[in-house]
Amino acid sequence: MxxxxxxxxxxxxxxxxxxxxxxxxxxxxxxxxxxxxxxxxxxxxxxxxxxxxxSGRTNVIGIVHPLFPNDLADPMFMQIVGGMVEALEARQMDLIMAPVSPLHELRAYEHIVKERRVDGLIVGRTHLYDERIAYLAKQGLPFVAHGRTSINEPHAWFDYDNEAGMRIAVEHLLAHGHQRIGLISAPLDMNFARQRFASFGKALDAAGLKADPRHLIENTNDRRSGYLAMQKILASDTPPSAVIVDNHMSGVGAMRALLDAGVKIGQDMSIIVWGKMEDSLAGYHVTTIDQPHPDLAGAKMIEMLLSLQAGTPPEQLQVLWQPVLVPGETVGQVKLG
Missing domain, CATH: 1.10.260.40 (lambda repressor-like DNA-binding domains)
Structure with a gap:
């Protein structure tokens, strides 16, 4: 037919x-x-x-994916990609992922733009100043950034409200009496980490508090670095009564370090992790800042990309979803004295 x-x-x-x-x-x-x-x-x-x-179209959407060790073990990332795939399959379109070394990522974008092998791109892991976004915004190939950046050129982006989520986490701990609060962060050249870090400081300032610099550890984005960061915090002369971990991959390592140290979580120390952790952690239900419906987020980015292709101006395609706090058993009332 x-x-x-x-x-x-x-x-x-x-x-x-x-x-x-x-x-x-x-x-x-x-x-x-x-x-x-x-x-x-x-x-x-x-x-x-x-x-x-x-049609002049390939019906293929692309993701340039720098190879980092833990990506395929990240359930949230896989859920987002799954949502993209489902949205594209409903339209008889395909998603391709081009793995590259981190050092050659921009070169891969330049090659894709030159060859026009895809109809559009999803750009992840946005940086504070992102040369990929700056480049693509001038090239005419539709793209949606998964995350914001300080680049001023009009472009479409999808993100969760990092400032609001961190403020919710700090206020939850303050409501339980915590005043010495630490933060374990992803690398601060990542835009989401920088926004969460800044919001952490503002929330403490609003409460008349300051974080101990020894309790602020960055460059953690996997289990090992999260484990080592929590060990360092526990070894300080006056450990905080609570710690926030700004990404779930590091959160797994941080939780493991607390368990290995014999810390009674929610009693001796409270912890909030950004993002759901699929791992079984000795039966603990971890208090989290959740980014709801990652599969729908993936589908939303595809919808935005198709709208770009249909002529919607990119500045009209900037979407911010709200994270929510999911209470667990890892936050308790601070011990006095």
Whole structure:
């Protein structure tokens, strides 16, 4: 069955059928699902090369992915990617991930832009000043940044409210009487870490408090570095009564360090971790700052990218979702004396 026959079978125009099959956002979801169901029922399969030549599109979205050791063990990252894949599959589109060494990441973007092998890009791990965003904003290839940056060129981005989430975490600890609070951070050239770090300081300032510099440790973004950071905090002369860990991968290591040291979590020391941890941690239900629905976040970024392709200005595609505190058993009332 060809496109014309499929359109006749449905009683709608070939243009509408084509747009539905190619994921154009101006086609209603009801019509799209009707077309996709009919295509499946009648065995319609478009010729990928002909479709690409006719539309000038590849129907492929790309992610340039620098290879870091723990990524594939990160359940949140995999949920976000899963949401992207599901959203694209519903439109008969594909997602490709191009693994590169971190040192050659920008070169990979330059090659993709030159070759035009994808219709758009999702750019993750945004930095405080991100040369990838600065480059892509001038190239005309649609992209959505997963995270914000200080780059001023208009561009689409999706993020969770890092400032609000950290403020919620600090206020939760303050409400339990904690005044000596530490922070374990990801590298501060990462925009999310810088925003969370700044918000941490502001929240303490608002309460008339200051953090002990010995209790502020950065450059932790995996289990080992989180473990070592917590060990260092525990070894200080006056350890804090509570610690916030700004990323869940380090949170696993920090929790393990507390358990190995025999610390009664929620009693001797309280802890809040940003992001859900899938690991079983000796039965503890960890108090977290949760970024809800990572799969829907992935789908949202795909929707934004398709809107860019359809001509929506990038400055109209800047989306900020709110994190929430999920109480657990790792925060307790501070001990007096």
């Amino acid at each position: 060809n496109l014309k026959s499929l359109a006749q079978q449905l009683g709608i125009s070939e243009t509408t059928v084509s747009r539905a099959l190619n994921g154009y956002p101006e086609v209603s979801e009801r019509t799209r699902q009707r077309v996709l169901a009919a295509a499946e029922e009648f065995g319609y399969r478009p010729n990928p090369m002909a479709r690409s030549l006719a």
